[in-house]
Amino acid sequence: MRLSTKGRYGVRGMLDLAIHEAQGPVSIKNISQREAISLNYLEQIFNQLRKAGLVKSRRGPGGGFLLARRSKEIRIIDIIKALKVPIAPVYCLDEEEKKLHCDRLDNCIPRLLWKKLEDKTKEVLEGTNLEDLLKKAKKQEDKKCVKE
Numbered sequence: 001m002r003l004s005t006k007g008r009y010g011v012r013g014m015l016d017l018a019i020h021e022a023q024g025p026v027s028i029k030n031i032s033q034r035e036a037i038s039l040n041y042l043e044q045i046f047n048q049l050r051k052a053g054l055v056k057s058r059r060g061p062g063g064g065f066l067l068a069r070r071s072k073e074i075r076i077i078d079i080i081k082a083l084k085v086p087i088a089p090v091y092c093l094d095e096e097e098k099k100l101h102c103d104r105l106d107n108c109i110p111r112l113l114w115k116k117l118e119d120k121t122k123e124v125l126e127g128t129n130l131e132d133l134l135k136k137a138k139k140q141e142d143k144k145c146v147k148e
């Protein structure tokens with residue numbers, strides 16, 4: 001199973017924001033540079049996160065983004081859902097997609113395994129919040145993924 005680029009970048013961007021927001025609003029340009037994510041793509045992602053109520057923005061000099069809630073109140077699944085990123089490992093578990101891709105749905109035994117995998121993935125994403133990742137980032141000595 002592979003989470004989409006949008007989902008991965010959304011989580012990375014939110015974690016970067018959580019790490020740096022104590023200094024005030026965080027510039028999307030700075031997040032883009034630290035995380036090596038295209039500025040245009042990150043702007044699209046943060047626009048979706050703002051519409052979902054996960055971040056708020058301030059315009060003007062010294063403006064940028066802030067978390068809309070405390071980091072412990074933002075679950076990773078909230079970020080994934082805000083970005084409309086599927087977590088189903090196969091198309092046949094997606095209600096809109098399944099009819100387009102498979103005519104064996106009623107008799108597919110492996111589908112039970114894929115559903116179990118989806119449920120476990122959802123369980124992990126629901127049980128992990130931004131603060132959990134923030135604590136790990138602060139403890140991590142090798143800052144390959146998160147840059148200061």
